[in-house]
Amino acid sequence: MTTEHSQRRFADLLTATVIAAYVLVALGTAVSTTDSAAACSAWPTCSTDPIIGSATGDTLLYWGHRVAALVAGCLVLASGLAARRVEVNRRVAALIGCALVLFPVQVLLGATIAVGGPSVAGPVHLALAMAIFACLLVALVFTLDDGTLEEETDRLTPTPESPTSGDDAGGYPATAPQPTGRSARLKRTIGAYLTLTKPRLMWLLCLVALAGMGLATLSGAALEPSTALATLAGGVLAIGASGTFNHVYERDRDRRMNRTSDRPLVHDLVPARNAVAFGVGLTAVSMAVLLTWVNALAAVFTLAAIGYYAVLYTVVLKPNTAWNTVLGGGAGALPAVIGWVAVTGRVGLPAVALAAVIFLWTPAHFYSLAIAYRDDYARGGFPMYPVAEGVAAARRHIAFYLGATLLAASGLGWVAGLGWVYGITSVALGAVFLRSVVRQFRQPTDEVALRSFYVSNYYLGAILLAIVLETLVVAG
Ligand code: HEM
Numbered sequence: 001m002t003t004e005h006s007q008r009r010f011a012d013l014l015t016a017t018v019i020a021a022y023v024l025v026a027l028g029t030a031v032s033t034t035d036s037a038a039a040c041s042a043w044p045t046c047s048t049d050p051i052i053g054s055a056t057g058d059t060l061l062y063w064g065h066r067v068a069a070l071v072a073g074c075l076v077l078a079s080g081l082a083a084r085r086v087e088v089n090r091r092v093a094a095l096i097g098c099a100l101v102l103f104p105v106q107v108l109l110g111a112t113i114a115v116g117g118p119s120v121a122g123p124v125h126l127a128l129a130m131a132i133f134a135c136l137l138v139a140l141v142f143t144l145d146d147g148t149l150e151e152e153t154d155r156l157t158p159t160p161e162s163p164t165s166g167d168d169a170g171g172y173p174a175t176a177p178q179p180t181g182r183s184a185r186l187k188r189t190i191g192a193y194l195t196l197t198k199p200r201l202m203w204l205l206c207l208v209a210l211a212g213m214g215l216a217t218l219s220g221a222a223l224e225p226s227t228a229l230a231t232l233a234g235g236v237l238a239i240g241a242s243g244t245f246n247h248v249y250e251r252d253r254d255r256r257m258n259r260t261s262d263r264p265l266v267h268d269l270v271p272a273r274n275a276v277a278f279g280v281g282l283t284a285v286s287m288a289v290l291l292t293w294v295n296a297l298a299a300v301f302t303l304a305a306i307g308y309y310a311v312l313y314t315v316v317l318k319p320n321t322a323w324n325t326v327l328g329g330g331a332g333a334l335p336a337v338i339g340w341v342a343v344t345g346r347v348g349l350p351a352v353a354l355a356a357v358i359f360l361w362t363p364a365h366f367y368s369l370a371i372a373y374r375d376d377y378a379r380g381g382f383p384m385y386p387v388a389e390g391v392a393a394a395r396r397h398i399a400f401y402l403g404a405t406l407l408a409a410s411g412l413g414w415v416a417g418l419g420w421v422y423g424i425t426s427v428a429l430g431a432v433f434l435r436s437v438v439r440q441f442r443q444p445t446d447e448v449a450l451r452s453f454y455v456s457n458y459y460l461g462a463i464l465l466a467i468v469l470e471t472l473v474v475a476g
């Protein structure tokens, strides 16, 4: 067997081990947030037989956790043995070694919890599970990195000065052909205003707010349909306003980028002054809706979100630092808090946990797109991470932020007390997301990076839908 072939098989084994470790974390959280712990108070067998006994969802869940622990344990052991056979580097060996040492400790802790040990054992058990997952994920990233045949020195220099005209920027005409006839012109103008509101972002951001509202109902608060509608309407208007301000501020840089050179302000389809007035109008109506039908705190957070995206991200962070995406992630996370505040009138821990998931997900979402469009971003003069630090570094960060997102998603399930639907969805889609990121290391092409970008959206969309289903449809 060639070294390359055995390295690949080792990476496959490690990928399976990472997925198994994540399944274990997610099932463990589900076990501790449902009544399933009460269904089993012995170790290593259960007081209830999962097949013959009265097998409820809870006993199956409990048994699922134990079986997953057995499978993950075997895989960690197999990875440890394989690491000795294949010549892995010292960092990988050390990380797998850590997981191997922690695993038996984790099993003992689990047994202590099962037979009714001290209450502190639960959180320690969860923290250790996350540490094992983190060790294995980082080991996988280093392994995949070693196998990726690519230069580390692929940084680009953002060049805002050149080229400046539409044609030079990549073949787009400087002005689009004028439609003839009044209704065609009206249609084009309406379309242009709609584009300013960035409608493609809205479905996911609305789902974030809806999930925030759903989590609030789990805490016992009642959600009136009129509150939900007004919050979503105010949110959509606010997103439209902040997107419009972003279009106005970035119109010169947008002209230089292929992806954005067809935007309305680049082609003077809407004068900048009118766009600013449109943005101010949308902000005012959004505030009016939220103040009238929701509450003042929701309006304050929404105004803060507009300022975050339109000023802090667009003006301060995006053109100046490679940390723009990480720090900018807070703008997209705020709708989680807004949704919760709309229902309860105050901030709550589950909303902050959901916001943390969005915050950590954002780099894993955007860096893939930024890898595919790195030349474009460099032309626009934006120091996005793959431009400033190179594709290889960006890919590593995608994997780390993905790992952090998966852990935060489990933490959210734990903090909010979510159950089956959420647990299964986050594990299944988490595995799909992880696989798409692993593929980026194996096939470092722009197409694969773009696919990973779309998978990131499906992942988040699916777990948010699961929260909505579990909190508003099933529980409601
Ligand atoms: C710093 C934070 C973020 C950056 C830099 C970013 C960047 C981008 C970019 C450049 C696009 C392509 C837009 C286009 O071509 O029209 C995009 C698409 C998208 N983003 Fe993000 N994003 C961020 C955060 C978020 C958040 C928080 C959400 C929702 C929770 C989100 C959801 C979406 C969706 C749904 C799309 C549309 C994908 C499609 O075309 O189907 N993004 N993002």
Ligand SMILES: CC(C)=CCC/C(C)=C/CC/C(C)=C/COP(=O)(O)OP(=O)(O)O
Pocket (backbone or CB within 6 Å): 201, 205, 235, 238, 239, 242, 243, 246, 250, 260, 302, 305, 306, 309, 313, 318, 328, 331, 332, 334, 335
């Ligand atoms: C409630 C409320 C107002 C929430 C605000 C949430 C919001 C609009 C988040 C923005 C997400 C984002 C930065 C998208 C595009 O990035 P980009 O501007 O860098 O993309 P571009 O290159 O396409 O301009």
